[in-house]
Amino acid sequence: MTDPRAALPAVTTLLDDDAVAAAVAAHGHARTVAALRAALAEARAAVVTGDGDTADGDGEPAAPTSETVIAAALARLTDQDRRRLQPVINATGVLLHTNLGRAPLSGTAVQAIAGAAGPTNLELDLAQGERGGRGAVAHAALTRLTGADAALAVNNGAAALVLALTVLGHGREVVISRGELVEIGGSFRLPDIMASAGCHLREVGTTNRTRIDDYRAAIGPETGALLRVHPSNFRIDGFTARPTTSELSQLARQAGVAFIEDIGSGLLVRSKVARDEPVASQVVADGADLVIFSGDKLLGGPQAGILVGDAELVERCRRHPLARALRLDKLRMAALEATLASYERDALEELPAWALASVPVEELQSRAERLADRAAGIAAVATEAVLGGGSTPGNRLASVGLAVDGDAEQLAAALRRGDPPVVGRIVEDRLVLDLRSVPESQDEQLMAALAAAQGSAGARDATS
Numbered sequence: 215m216t217d218p219r220a221a222l223p224a225v226t227t228l229l230d231d232d233a234v235a236a237a238v239a240a241h242g243h244a245r246t247v248a249a250l251r252a253a254l255a256e257a258r259a260a261v262v263t264g265d266g267d268t269a270d271g272d273g274e275p276a277a278p279t280s281e282t283v284i285a286a287a288l289a290r291l292t293d294q295d296r297r298r299l300q301p302v303i304n305a306t307g308v309l310l311h312t313n314l315g316r317a318p319l320s321g322t323a324v325q326a327i328a329g330a331a332g333p334t335n336l337e338l339d340l341a342q343g344e345r346g347g348r349g350a351v352a353h354a355a356l357t358r359l360t361g362a363d364a365a366l367a368v369n370n371g372a373a374a375l376v377l378a379l380t381v382l383g384h385g386r387e388v389v390i391s392r393g394e395l396v397e398i399g400g401s402f403r404l405p406d407i408m409a410s411a412g413c414h415l416r417e418v419g420t421t422n423r424t425r426i427d428d429y430r431a432a433i434g435p436e437t438g439a440l441l442r443v444h445p446s447n448f449r450i451d452g453f454t455a456r457p458t459t460s461e462l463s464q465l466a467r468q469a470g471v472a473f474i475e476d477i478g479s480g481l482l483v484r485s486k487v488a489r490d491e492p493v494a495s496q497v498v499a500d501g502a503d504l505v506i507f508s509g510d511k512l513l514g515g516p517q518a519g520i521l522v523g524d525a526e527l528v529e530r531c532r533r534h535p536l537a538r539a540l541r542l543d544k545l546r547m548a549a550l551e552a553t554l555a556s557y558e559r560d561a562l563e564e565l566p567a568w569a570l571a572s573v574p575v576e577e578l579q580s581r582a583e584r585l586a587d588r589a590a591g592i593a594a595v596a597t598e599a600v601l602g603g604g605s606t607p608g609n610r611l612a613s614v615g616l617a618v619d620g621d622a623e624q625l626a627a628a629l630r631r632g633d634p635p636v637v638g639r640i641v642e643d644r645l646v647l648d649l650r651s652v653p654e655s656q657d658e659q660l661m662a663a664l665a666a667a668q669g670s671a672g673a674r675d676a677t678s
């Protein structure tokens with residue numbers, strides 16, 4: 215017998231195929247060749263292990279043909295394309311889902327991004343024909359919305375904190391409560407952030423209780439700043455205490471050191487759906503010297519990190535060389551301007567996360583019932599949604615979802631592979647598509663994706 219591997223076609227031969235030539239045009243030569251090589255390697259391995267096609271009936275694996283190798287390579291390219299960034303329907307019930315890109319942008323923010331895609335007046339004052347300040351419009355809006363003297367927007371909340379700590383605490387001590395040495399997400403841990411900014415961590419108090427006198431006792435000639443960090447993603451209940459922002463501001467002023475407060479989510483307007491979140495303007499009014507928050511959590515804008523507060527401190531941050539490395543690009547600056555303009559017009563309903571959070575639960579209920587009536591194997595069920603994005607961990611939003619009959623894992627996987635992909639959540643072994651995080655305008659797409667997923671998961675059931 216001959217080694218069937220010898221019959222495998224060469225890459226150069228495969229490249230002559232019309233379908234492969236089309237793939238080269240669509241995906242590029244290098245990517246297509248890599249996919250062909252991978253498909254060939256797989257075919258070779260299948261021959262060796264005997265997993266190949268034995269259609270000729272002699273029990274020996276047949277040599278893979280050019281057609282099967284090409285089909286496998288094209289499937290591989292299609293699979294890779296699924297990984298590109300694309301719109302996804304968020305049926306998780308988590309309104310600000312970090313894995314799904316946090317805040318969905320408003321229509322005006324999206325337009326602003328498109329408008330700034332080409333040349334734009336990012337650093338040009340069009341009236342004077344002179345170099346203008348990057349972000350001046352957003353910064354002015356932020357001062358009006360928070361009552362602070364000055365503002366600066368950088369890459370994200372972590373960057374804003376690193377910048378503030380570098381400016382105020384590099385080579386010095388930064389005093390923080392032991393209850394606030396938190397981890398916000400895998401790579402964001404307060405002690406590591408402090409170290410990377412060259413600060414010496416000076417922990418005070420205990421995990422559950424820290425008093426103003428603990429801070430006072432720690433302040434000395436080495437102190438660069440006091441830092442307070444909002445416990446965004448956890449809650450300590452019971453025997454707890456921590457000083458108020460006002461008490462810390464007062465102490466910092468008496469001692470002549472700066473007080474930085476990282477409030478996390480960037481709530482600009484008091485809201486009953488985010489009861490426990492600090493409001494930026496309140497923290498400014500209570501006297502924090504620098505207040506830090508994210509742009510893409512409750513603020514509802516693009517990824518950004520915002521520093522507001524004392525004009526001299528903000529200016530020191532702006533002038534620090536690190537600010538150049540952490541600066542915001544023109545597209546996100548445009549989206550941030552547009553998002554802040556919605557606040558200034560008092561038009562929170564323009565921000566999708568806020569619009570979704572404020573839909574009455576009765577409306578979700580009747581919508582879910584209407585949708586459930588349209589297809590088999592779906593029922594409207596009461597759920598609890600959350601704002602997410604590391605905000606208000608204790609706060610739940612009453613919601614309604616579509617519970618889907620069938621193998622939950624299989625359905626979830628089929629929906630993720632759909633077009634558009636739909637991400638739901640599994641509750642007690644049932645797949646649930648939570649309508650709190652789905653704009654009603656996406657209902658038809660959702661139902662079509664669901665029908666397709668039920669079909670493909672059903673087909674797999676039948677063959678397994």
Ligand SMILES: *Cc1c(COP(=O)(O)O)cnc(C)c1O
Binds near residue numbers: 373508
């Ligand atoms: C989310 C969060 C951060 C990090 O902000 P990013 O914008 O994600 O970089 C920092 N501090 C607190 C308290 C947060 O909640």
